[in-house]
Amino acid sequence: MATGRVRTTALGYSLLAPSLFGVVTFLLLPMLVVAWLSLHRWDLLGPIRFVGLDNWRSVLSDSTFGNSLLVTALFIALVVPLQTVLGLVAASMLARGLPGSGLFRTVYVVPWICAPLAIAVLWRWLLAPTDGAVNALLGRRVEWLTDPGLALPVVSAVTVWTNVGYVTLFFLAGILAIPADIHHAARVDGATAWQRFRRITLPMLRPTLFFVLVTGIVSAAQVFDTVYALTGGGPQDRTDLVAHRIYVEAFGAAAVGRAAVMAIVLFAILVAATIAQHLYFRRRISYDLV
Amino acid sequence: MTSSSRVLSGAAIYFWLALGALITLTPFALGLLTSLRSPQQFATGSPLGLPRPPTLANYTGLAGAGFGRAIVVTALMTAVIVIGQLTFSVLAGYAFARLTFAGRDILFWVYIATLMVPPTVTIVPLYLMMAQAGLRNTFWALVLPFVFGSPYAIFLLREYFRAIPADLIRAARIDGANTLDVLVHVVVPASRPILVTLTLITVVSQWNNFMWPLVITSGSKWRVLTVATAGLQSQYNAQWTLVMAATTVAIVPLIALFIVFARHIAASIVVSGLR
Numbered sequence: 001m002a003t004g005r006v007r008t009t010a011l012g013y014s015l016l017a018p019s020l021f022g023v024v025t026f027l028l029l030p031m032l033v034v035a036w037l038s039l040h041r042w043d044l045l046g047p048i049r050f051v052g053l054d055n056w057r058s059v060l061s062d063s064t065f066g067n068s069l070l071v072t073a074l075f076i077a078l079v080v081p082l083q084t085v086l087g088l089v090a091a092s093m094l095a096r097g098l099p100g101s102g103l104f105r106t107v108y109v110v111p112w113i114c115a116p117l118a119i120a121v122l123w124r125w126l127l128a129p130t131d132g133a134v135n136a137l138l139g140r141r142v143e144w145l146t147d148p149g150l151a152l153p154v155v156s157a158v159t160v161w162t163n164v165g166y167v168t169l170f171f172l173a174g175i176l177a178i179p180a181d182i183h184h185a186a187r188v189d190g191a192t193a194w195q196r197f198r199r200i201t202l203p204m205l206r207p208t209l210f211f212v213l214v215t216g217i218v219s220a221a222q223v224f225d226t227v228y229a230l231t232g233g234g235p236q237d238r239t240d241l242v243a244h245r246i247y248v249e250a251f252g253a254a255a256v257g258r259a260a261v262m263a264i265v266l267f268a269i270l271v272a273a274t275i276a277q278h279l280y281f282r283r284r285i286s287y288d289l290v
Numbered sequence: 291m292t293s294s295s296r297v298l299s300g301a302a303i304y305f306w307l308a309l310g311a312l313i314t315l316t317p318f319a320l321g322l323l324t325s326l327r328s329p330q331q332f333a334t335g336s337p338l339g340l341p342r343p344p345t346l347a348n349y350t351g352l353a354g355a356g357f358g359r360a361i362v363v364t365a366l367m368t369a370v371i372v373i374g375q376l377t378f379s380v381l382a383g384y385a386f387a388r389l390t391f392a393g394r395d396i397l398f399w400v401y402i403a404t405l406m407v408p409p410t411v412t413i414v415p416l417y418l419m420m421a422q423a424g425l426r427n428t429f430w431a432l433v434l435p436f437v438f439g440s441p442y443a444i445f446l447l448r449e450y451f452r453a454i455p456a457d458l459i460r461a462a463r464i465d466g467a468n469t470l471d472v473l474v475h476v477v478v479p480a481s482r483p484i485l486v487t488l489t490l491i492t493v494v495s496q497w498n499n500f501m502w503p504l505v506i507t508s509g510s511k512w513r514v515l516t517v518a519t520a521g522l523q524s525q526y527n528a529q530w531t532l533v534m535a536a537t538t539v540a541i542v543p544l545i546a547l548f549i550v551f552a553r554h555i556a557a558s559i560v561v562s563g564l565r
Contacts (some may be wrong), residue, residue, distance in 0.1 A: 034414060115544070
């Protein structure tokens with residue numbers, strides 16, 4: 001019996017060995033290294049020097065990083081509500097099950113399946129001031145990507161365009177999982193379509209809504225490819241999202257220690273946001289459904 | 291009365307659904323059309339018209355810009371990562387689902403905790419680690435961070451494996467099968483749907499990966515498609531016909547995959563929730 005347990009343990013660890021190596025080396029160790037790096041100065045090539053809290057002081061008093069956090073917050077505030085509402089509307093229409101709904105559902109996911117980098121390059125041409133398709137369609141010249149007031153809304157719109165189909169899939173799955181009896185009973189009781197949506201569909205979708213919001217915020221906070229190819233963070237740093245700032249700091253300015261500080265701050269914000277939403281939704285879900 | 295209002299709302303729904311599809315697909319169609327124009331046609335004609343006559347010159351131009359190699363590197367990278375990730379995730383998922391051993395539950399929670407680690411945060415330290423290991427600009431640097439399995443895949447596989455009837459495995463055991471036999475002949479065949487899901491999701495995310503290849507490779511040797519497309523765009527900013535051909539090449543293989551597996555991919559996304 002005892003040898004059997006030893007054998008199972010050995011077998012368990014030998015099955016886990018490759019993934020454990022991967023988790024430790026490429027997920028856990030980097031978290032330690034990033035903390036260590038934040039206390040050092042490195043220019044990507046030369047020697048690494050210990051500088052104490054210098055990077056922390058310089059990043060936290062730096063208006064460029066403050067601007068990036070603000071831009072990212074604005075970006076999230078534009079993208080997440082819009083894609084969530086549009087996804088919910090599209091899903092409600094698809095859930096009617098009209099002939100051809102499956103085809104529409106498939107079409108909507110196409111942008112999401114494509115490389116965000118390629119999507120950004122495509123839109124860079126579509127929005128080009130003189131020879132782009134959007135201005136040709138409008139018949140006037142709009143500086144979509146270089147107008148300081150337009151750039152962030154435009155980058156947000158491209159992101160929403162990419163994500164809506166993905167969000168729709170989750171809402172559609174959520175709506176279809178609601179037992180038909182509930183809707184039927186409400187209809188018998190004379191509830192209107194809006195009342196049924198408001199009182200049945202929406203409350204029953206809370207877990208889906210939670211998932212869509214959390215993943216929406218976490219992924220929007222990390223958008224990089226889209227700004228890299230669309231605006232390069234400009235004009236005047238108006239689209240300098242945090243992930244792009246980290247990249248520029250580390251691989252453009254060769255200030256790797258400062259980039260490490262920014263990465264840690266981003267991580268802390270993401271963890272806090274996830275926990276906060278979790279607490280909020282757990283309370284709401286249990287009150288309403290139990 | 292009710293039936294006529296229903297018909298009306300049906301028509302309204304089709305109108306909005308079709309508008310959504312139009313907004314979704316038109317950008318792709320316009321990009322494709324422009325990739326089929328010669329630079330002269332592009333300079334003189336409207337970007338909204340049809341190319342007359344359509345030309346493949348931009349695509350042959352891409353071959354000269356090293357896109358052939360980029361396609362091979364991207365396909366190879368994706369294949370190696372998919373095979374490694376699936377194999378090692380199956381092994382780990384089985385250990386967590388079906389074996390009882392000391393430290394199992396703690397380790398499982400460690401794996402789950404790493405789901406909170408965002409790729410954007412690890413990219414800088416990973417770069418340092420690869421540089422120290424002398425692996426900058428190598429094929430290994432492209433695949434190593436992803437090839438040993440993904441905690442999320444392991445989590446999903448564990449759930450799936452736990453639902454396989456114990457009798458099925460016990461019967462194989464009685465027939466003298468060892469763990470490897472059980473995995474290959476019982477567990478994997480019983481888990482086809484989730485394995486297809488994970489394969490599709492991994493192909494999509496690796497084929498589209500940009501930030502890591504961008505920082506860890508340089509020059510044309512290990513350049514992947516996304517990096518090549520970005521490079522072309524910044525190098526030939528005004529040559530939109532060539533750039534749209536590059537975008538099309540980066541996008542089309544996944545759209546083809548998507549058309550073949552359309553039904554499955556929608557379900558896969560919902561199951562895994564992963565990019």
